[in-house]
Amino acid sequence: MNIRCLHLDMKSLFPEADYLLSLLKRFADMGYTHILLEFEDKFPFEAYPYSTHPAAYSKQQFQAVAEQCRKLGLGVIPLLQCAGHLDYFLRHEKYRKWSENGNVYQWCLSDPETWEVWQNMLHEILAIFPDCEYFHIGADELQLNSPCARCAEKNPFRVYLDRVRQCTDLLLAKGKKVLVWDDMFRNHNTPETRELLSKVIPCVWQYRQVDESIVQRYSAEGVSYWAASRIQTNARYLGMGKQRPMQQNVDDWAEIQQKYPAAGHIGTLWGRIQSLYPINTTLPQAMYMAGYLAETLKHGKIRDRKQFNQAFAETFFGLPGLDLDTIVYGFSNEPELVKCNLEPWLGKALRNNDILEIWYAFNEIDLLYDYIDLCFSSNDAMLMQYRNGNVTSAILNNWKDGVKLVQERTEALSTKLDQMLGKYYPLNQLVEFKNSRFLSMLENNARWGEILQDACRKTHL
Numbered sequence: 001m002n003i004r005c006l007h008l009d010m011k012s013l014f015p016e017a018d019y020l021l022s023l024l025k026r027f028a029d030m031g032y033t034h035i036l037l038e039f040e041d042k043f044p045f046e047a048y049p050y051s052t053h054p055a056a057y058s059k060q061q062f063q064a065v066a067e068q069c070r071k072l073g074l075g076v077i078p079l080l081q082c083a084g085h086l087d088y089f090l091r092h093e094k095y096r097k098w099s100e101n102g103n104v105y106q107w108c109l110s111d112p113e114t115w116e117v118w119q120n121m122l123h124e125i126l127a128i129f130p131d132c133e134y135f136h137i138g139a140d141e142l143q144l145n146s147p148c149a150r151c152a153e154k155n156p157f158r159v160y161l162d163r164v165r166q167c168t169d170l171l172l173a174k175g176k177k178v179l180v181w182d183d184m185f186r187n188h189n190t191p192e193t194r195e196l197l198s199k200v201i202p203c204v205w206q207y208r209q210v211d212e213s214i215v216q217r218y219s220a221e222g223v224s225y226w227a228a229s230r231i232q233t234n235a236r237y238l239g240m241g242k243q244r245p246m247q248q249n250v251d252d253w254a255e256i257q258q259k260y261p262a263a264g265h266i267g268t269l270w271g272r273i274q275s276l277y278p279i280n281t282t283l284p285q286a287m288y289m290a291g292y293l294a295e296t297l298k299h300g301k302i303r304d305r306k307q308f309n310q311a312f313a314e315t316f317f318g319l320p321g322l323d324l325d326t327i328v329y330g331f332s333n334e335p336e337l338v339k340c341n342l343e344p345w346l347g348k349a350l351r352n353n354d355i356l357e358i359w360y361a362f363n364e365i366d367l368l369y370d371y372i373d374l375c376f377s378s379n380d381a382m383l384m385q386y387r388n389g390n391v392t393s394a395i396l397n398n399w400k401d402g403v404k405l406v407q408e409r410t411e412a413l414s415t416k417l418d419q420m421l422g423k424y425y426p427l428n429q430l431v432e433f434k435n436s437r438f439l440s441m442l443e444n445n446a447r448w449g450e451i452l453q454d455a456c457r458k459t460h461l
């Protein structure tokens with residue numbers, strides 16, 4: 001495997017620029033050769049200032065990222081979507097005129113102005129990363145079923161292909177190799193897509209079960225492909241997330257790549273499903289899986305996870321006594337167990353103590369939700385009795401306390417998260433992250449407060 005790449009999705013709760021520089025060093029040490037940088041609204045486009053997020057990096061900070069990567073021998077692959085996944089941009093009133101039939105997810109590909117816009121954005125990105133060998137143009141998950149009148153007149157898929165070809169040709173002329181996510185190509189196997197596949201490198205993303213037939217086809221047609229696995233959980237909007245399905249995905253890919261060797265592999269770290277979705281997770285959380293994937297890409301499928309965990313605890317943290325078996329299994333399954341096993345080691349790691357701190361902080365969210373689940377599910381089950389007055393006042397008071405406690409614990413954790421994570425993340429992003437985790441839960445909790453208040457007015461056993 002020549003290319004071992006990590007996808008860094010900036011639309012997540014993304015680290016401060018200085019902290020990212022130190023993370024990059026660790027990725028390089030693990031054996032990664034490239035990073036795929038998905039900017040979204042974190043790139044300060046001078047031509048389109050309204051799309052810039054308050055936590056965006058400055059151009060100087062991106063230059064520092066470029067410089068650090070150069071020093072570390074890490075190639076930077078910029079990612080600029082050419083067709084869809086543009087909600088971060090088109091949702092702004094100023095730019096909505098370019099959306100496709102009112103759909104801010106993608107822009108109109110018949111509109112020559114969107115081609116101009118894309119080139120302007122490309123120009124600004126390449127000014128920071130002029131020596132990149134690869135450039136990723138996304139091109140995935142287009143919605144072709146509701147075209148505008150102009151696109152409907154032609155064949156919408158052909159309009160899409162024309163634009164992808166246009167972007168590709170421009171980049172090829174600049175001496176870049178062009179990457180695309182492959183789903184549109186895998187779903188439209190035509191002479192035209194096959195012709196285009198000879199110019200681009202399809203990145204086959206398969207995050208659950210790996211469908212072997214896709215790579216089998218590429219392999220049979222002599223198309224050089226990159227594989228893409230998922231090393232960031234997105235199942236629940238809570239804390240650390242389950243590691244097992246990601247380990248499985250990486251293991252499955254290792255077996256497929258043995259049969260159909262890929263020219264590169266991208267470990268994807270999706271920060272959100274789309275720009276308008278809640279923030280999933282974040283980069284340092286994925287450090288364990290980044291290590292797991294790096295090891296797999298170097299030596300093939302990990303046969304003994306226990307052994308890998310032992311080695312990771314020792315080499316990455318300098319803590320041979322750290323029980324990673326229990327911790328990794330416990331993430332999002334048994335947060336209490338994780339807490340017991342992590343706490344004694346905080347501040348004691350010889351290396352990468354920050355990662356332990358961050359894991360600990362996110363596990364605290366899982367722990368809070370464990371308590372909330374207990375309260376809410378019991379409340380749900382007891383609702384009939386509350387209404388009928390068939391509970392003892394002791395039980396009723398107990399649940400009233402629960403409602404109060406949830407409120408208090410959430411407030412306390414919110415302050416704690418600012419302290420624990422504020423060193424690593426921009427505060428305005430942290431606010432958004434906490435809101436997406438806590439707001440609706442707190443509203444739900446407040447409603448329970450009212451229900452129980454009401455129940456108390458009845459005579460109970």
Ligand SMILES: [Zn+2]
Pocket residue numbers: 100101107108109110111147148149150151152
């Ligand atoms: Zn259109």
